Amino acid sequence: MIRKxxxxxxxxxxxxxxxxxxxxxxxxDDLSVLVEEGIKDFGENRVDSFLPKYEYFKTMGVxxxxxxxxxxxxxxxxxxxxxxxxxxxxxxxxxxxxxVREKKLPTLIEVSVNEEENKNGVxxxxxxxxxxxxxxxxxIDLKGLMMMAIDGSTExxxxxxxxxxxxxxxxxxKKFQIKLPELSMGMSHDxxxxxxxxxxxxxxxxxxxxxxxx
Ligand SMILES: *Cc1c(COP(=O)(O)O)cnc(C)c1O
Numbered sequence: 001m002i003r004k005x006x007x008x009x010x011x012x013x014x015x016x017x018x019x020x021x022x023x024x025x026x027x028x029d030d031l032s033v034l035v036e037e038g039i040k041d042f043g044e045n046r047v048d049s050f051l052p053k054y055e056y057f058k059t060m061g062v063x064x065x066x067x068x069x070x071x072x073x074x075x076x077x078x079x080x081x082x083x084x085x086x087x088x089x090x091x092x093x094x095x096x097x098x099x100v101r102e103k104k105l106p107t108l109i110e111v112s113v114n115e116e117e118n119k120n121g122v123x124x125x126x127x128x129x130x131x132x133x134x135x136x137x138x139x140i141d142l143k144g145l146m147m148m149a150i151d152g153s154t155e156x157x158x159x160x161x162x163x164x165x166x167x168x169x170x171x172x173x174k175k176f177q178i179k180l181p182e183l184s185m186g187m188s189h190d191x192x193x194x195x196x197x198x199x200x201x202x203x204x205x206x207x208x209x210x211x212x213x214x
Contacts, residue, residue, distance in 0.1 A: 006033070024046065025209065028057070040062045047075075050078060065082065065083065066086065083106065084108075085107045086203075098140060104139055108142075108184050109121075109142070113161050143182045145168065147161070149190055162198070183201070
């Protein structure tokens with residue numbers, strides 16, 4: 001069930017930060033409550049659960065973000081249905097986007113800021129080379145970077161991890177003379193810190209629910 005104070009909760013998020021609701025915990029009835037409140041940015045992380053939700057909300061102006069690892073054998077089914085990809089993590093997927101996508105896809109690269117703990121995403125040491133390749137693909141509209149912080153980090157460590165992504169972004173902008181305005185970072189338990197460190201998109205799941213206790 002969606003929290004009853006969703007409207008004021010959404011209002012508490014700064015205007016220049018986009019709330020993307022991580023929709024994996026919610027069915028179409030829950031999500032309909034959000035749509036009625038004008039909250040229409042949803043992020044799914046599995047193809048199988050994305051497709052029925054996409055069909056259900058097709059005419060309702062929902063903006064679909066894909067935020068999970070996109071397996072190449074399923075990617076074709078979603079690539080022309082999503083509005084945003086937060087989780088570009090391989091050059092094989094980049095190549096496939098370029099082949100399959102009809103128009104430019106706004107895309108973020110998922111970065112493994114914590115290489116030992118977090119296996120998802122591109123390692124910082126490989127990022128320059130990765131970006132150089134991605135920029136060759138005209139169907140990819142590179143908008144920024146995405147990350148997940150380590151579970152159970154201290155506040156200080158979270159600041160450090162999120163700041164790291166911002167620094168990496170600044171480096172890439174300078175090196176390639178491009179603009180990477182979007183930083184997708186921050187989840188239910190750490191989004192406030194992420195915003196302090198420059199997040200432009202936060203992906204919130206549990207905290208949207210009435211059952212969430214803080
Ligand atoms: C589930 C999920 C979230 C939201 O997590 P919460 O802790 O419930 O806010 C954010 N990003 C990704 C990639 C997710 O899979």
